[in-house]
Amino acid sequence: xxxxxxxxxxPQLAENIGMCARAMMNFGLxxxxxxxxxxxxxxxxxxxxxxxxxxxxxxxxxFETTEEAxxxxxxxxxxxxxxxxxxxxxxxxxxxxxxxxxxxxxxARSGILFGPERMGLSNDDVALADAIISFPVSPAFxxxxxxxxxxxVGYEWWKLISGGKAPIAPTRTSPPATREHxxxxxxxVEKELDAVSFFYPPEKREVMVRNFRNIxxxxxxxxxxxxxxxxxxASLVGARQGTRFKRD
Amino acid sequence: xxxxxxxxxxPQLAENIGMCARAMMNFGLxxxxxxxxxxxxxxxxxxxxxxxxxxxxxxxxxFETTEEAxxxxxxxxxxxxxxxxxxxxxxxxxxxxxxxxxxxxxxARSGILFGPERMGLSNDDVALADAIISFPVSPAFxxxxxxxxxxxVGYEWWKLISGGKAPIAPTRTSPPATREHxxxxxxxVEKELDAVSFFYPPEKREVMVRNFRNIxxxxxxxxxxxxxxxxxxASLVGARQGTRFKRD
Numbered sequence: 079x080x081x082x083x084x085x086x087x088x089p090q091l092a093e094n095i096g097m098c099a100r101a102m103m104n105f106g107l108x109x110x111x112x113x114x115x116x117x118x119x120x121x122x123x124x125x126x127x128x129x130x131x132x133x134x135x136x137x138x139x140x141f142e143t144t145e146e147a148x149x150x151x152x153x154x155x156x157x158x159x160x161x162x163x164x165x166x167x168x169x170x171x172x173x174x175x176x177x178x179x180x181x182x183x184x185x186a187r188s189g190i191l192f193g194p195e196r197m198g199l200s201n202d203d204v205a206l207a208d209a210i211i212s213f214p215v216s217p218a219f220x221x222x223x224x225x226x227x228x229x230x231v232g233y234e235w236w237k238l239i240s241g242g243k244a245p246i247a248p249t250r251t252s253p254p255a256t257r258e259h260x261x262x263x264x265x266x267v268e269k270e271l272d273a274v275s276f277f278y279p280p281e282k283r284e285v286m287v288r289n290f291r292n293i294x295x296x297x298x299x300x301x302x303x304x305x306x307x308x309x310x311x312a313s314l315v316g317a318r319q320g321t322r323f324k325r326d
Numbered sequence: 327x328x329x330x331x332x333x334x335x336x337p338q339l340a341e342n343i344g345m346c347a348r349a350m351m352n353f354g355l356x357x358x359x360x361x362x363x364x365x366x367x368x369x370x371x372x373x374x375x376x377x378x379x380x381x382x383x384x385x386x387x388x389f390e391t392t393e394e395a396x397x398x399x400x401x402x403x404x405x406x407x408x409x410x411x412x413x414x415x416x417x418x419x420x421x422x423x424x425x426x427x428x429x430x431x432x433x434a435r436s437g438i439l440f441g442p443e444r445m446g447l448s449n450d451d452v453a454l455a456d457a458i459i460s461f462p463v464s465p466a467f468x469x470x471x472x473x474x475x476x477x478x479v480g481y482e483w484w485k486l487i488s489g490g491k492a493p494i495a496p497t498r499t500s501p502p503a504t505r506e507h508x509x510x511x512x513x514x515v516e517k518e519l520d521a522v523s524f525f526y527p528p529e530k531r532e533v534m535v536r537n538f539r540n541i542x543x544x545x546x547x548x549x550x551x552x553x554x555x556x557x558x559x560a561s562l563v564g565a566r567q568g569t570r571f572k573r574d
Contacts, residue, residue: 249410
């Protein structure tokens with residue numbers, strides 16, 4: 079399954095090209111195409127800004143025109159924040175990623191056009207595309223920089239094809255406590271609390287105990303939690319020291 | 327409904343703080359908190375890098391410790407790429423945004439901790455949080471820069487509260503063509519094509535016509551499309567007037 083190609087049309091700063099390469103590698107994209115970079119190619123400054131994503135830069139393909147850059151593709155997206163007056167399908171980034179995934183599944187090759195930093199894609203560039211991708215942003219501040227646009231598209235692509243879950247697993251060092259151990263814990267703690275008349279007055283005891291147990295239930299205690307809390311209570315009670323106080 | 331606060335813990339470069347402010351404004355976040363910025367605050371370089379998002383910088387609150395920065399919040403997320411050995415809930419960015427939205431709906435105030443550029447949050451910082459947010463990234467290249475992390479969280483937040491659709495509306499300059507106009511168009515074009523024996527041989531004509539009409543159906547033609555195509559056909563036929571060939 080071939081991921082989409084990232085096509086930078088007339089990019090201006092080498093540093094931004096490098097940052098795009100990095101954003102691509104964060105999200106499993108590796109094919110970069112450059113259309114007529116303003117300052118030529120290769121260009122120093124891109125490599126350093128790529129923060130280790132130089133493989134993408136080394137394999138980037140150079141083209142003179144957008145037409146040539148997309149010639150072998152089956153479907154092309156154009157990213158833009160501005161309405162262009164052209165009748166094209168418009169996708170948010172996640173919808174675009176779904177389309178890319180479907181195309182990849184059919185062995186169709188897709189590419190995404192990103193325009194020059196200052197002015198974005200020309201209307202002629204947009205006309206070459208099959209569809210537009212536009213990012214949902216606050217109308218108060220719509221400007222996203224080039225590498226960030228590549229990042230957002232890559233992010234939605236990776237979420238789809240990887241399943242989109244957080245990459246770190248929760249730490250589970252102890253299994254959930256058995257019901258038996260929970261009840262034994264409750265019995266112990268409540269006994270000690272009764273010894274100091276915590277659940278007072280007596281007519282409210284039943285409700286107070288229920289509320290008290292509900293706190294511990296919400297915790298979803300592990301075996302270790304039960305042991306820790308039991309030990310804390312035992313220390314507080316100072317059972318071994320025999321220093322108990324009872325409210326009259 | 328109060329959006330979450332973005333808390334930069336011991337951020338290093340003023341330029342990155344500025345880029346975070348910009349990323350925040352892209353996605354409707356306005357409350358920035360700074361914990362002990364390495365080079366002090368305010369700091370030149372932040373403003374320019376914010377590309378117009380200086381309102382966020384001007385309103386940023388300064389704190390000496392992470393504890394102080396989160397004191398008034400009801401729920402805190404810590405962003406990290408590394409497993410920390412602490413038993414905490416772990417959310418991908420979109421799941422975290424759902425939690426933030428739910429909290430905001432309950433009038434609970436949430437905040438997200440982002441660590442220093444080079445080393446990320448300390449284990450003590452993470453310990454202060456209620457839950458972890460970790461971004462789904464390619465294991466080949468997990469490092470996302472500070473402003474990009476803020477961008478991704480903001481992006482998922484904005485998608486949720488705005489509905490997440492592309493912010494530009496499709497251009498629809500002409501309504502869909504009526505069935506009557508479509509059929510009249512088909513009759514006209516097929517008449518002209520029959521005149522040059524396009525649907526040949528006769529025994530295949532029915533299938534060829536059906537396939538031909540299906541192309542136009544897939545187009546979902548507007549009234550304008552029909553007029554344009556009809557005019558194109560008329561021009562082509564008119565140019566050949568007097569030069570018609572019939573296959574025997």
